[in-house]
Amino acid sequence: MSENQARIFFGTELRRMREKAGLTGRQLADALGCTPQWISTMESGRKVSEQSAHDLDTYFKTDGIFHRLWKLANDVELQTSLPPGFPEYAERENKASSIRIFSALLVNGLFQNEEYARAILGSDRVTSVDELVEKRLARQAVLLRDPPPFVCFTLDETVLHRMVGGRGVMKGQLKFLLELGERRNIMLNVVPQQLGYHAGLGGSFTILGFDGAALAYSESAGVGTLIERPDKVTGFALRWEMVRGNALPIKESQAVIRTALESL
Known part of the structure; x- marks a missing residue:
């Protein structure tokens, strides 16, 4: 999978928000109802999902920032997938x-x-x-x-x-x-x-x-x-x-x- 800089930025922001809140990956995973492996996958910029973006916005009260980042990453993915x-x-x-x-x-x-x-x-x-x-x-x-x-x-x-x-x-x-x-x-x-x-x-x-x-x-x-x-x-x-x-x-x-x- 080619690098998607918007997806990587999503992961960087997620890690920054998690560390700012003093949370471990497991603690955030428990709060979101997912696995620590999924948190690690998102933070590394390998993959993100729309539902997780909504969940992160709700949990961190970020007024839709994570969803907008997901949308940007998805648009970049679509463009790079087209000839x-x-x-x-x-x-x-x-x-x-x-x-x-x-x-x-x-x-x-x-x-x-x-x-x-x-x-x-x-x-x-x-x-x-x-x-x-x-x-x-x-x-x-x-x-x-x-x-x-x-x-x-x-x-x-x-x-x-x-x-x-x-x-x-x-x-x-x-x-x-x-x-x-x-x-x-x-x-x-x-x-x-x-x-x-x-x-x-x-x-x-x-x-x-x-x-x-x-x-x-x-x-x-x-x-x-x-x-x-x-x-x-x-x-x-x-x-x-x-x-x-x-x-x-x-x-x-x-x-x-x-x-x-x-x-x-």
Whole structure:
């Protein structure tokens, strides 16, 4: 786990308050109804919890200071858990009039249900999984915006068969894809597995369209890249057209997803 300076400061303040009150770790633990080990864990800056922050504010009568420190530490954790470049992308995504997505390995975050997202984010062993899942699901509000963006989501068929989180999770995710595909502003297409190599296998990417402008976004090795240079965006647009040219029509794509669902 990387060092979170806000969390470390929380621990430093806790130790200072405890020593100022003349308490041992065990005495404070008894007062809060937790273990001395948990007090030590918080003071070392390894981990904190919202409930403990509230308990400390109540016990030391600190008017919410510990909870504010917990909130700051949690916000820092969320930011460091996101790929560099993604916060800027997410801000633009919310304003786009069109969204073109190609997924080569996993279902794109905008189309993930809660269980699928949790299986992916939980595997990274971050301490803020609940908050990350909540933020990921909140992105789907853009699909319901009035007027909604026009969304083209194309994915490689192997994504449908990659077992993420177990059979139950995959069943729920594939059903969710079919449900989203019924929306009038969403076009869902699958590139068939038997095609072999195609232009999309170089990696997943997204193209956001605005009035008279566009930008692209791609992720690799945990680093997100926002591309705004017109010539680079044009390159992604051409790649998109090549991928889409190999994708199945909507009805056939839905049939492929249903077949994958029935095989689970």
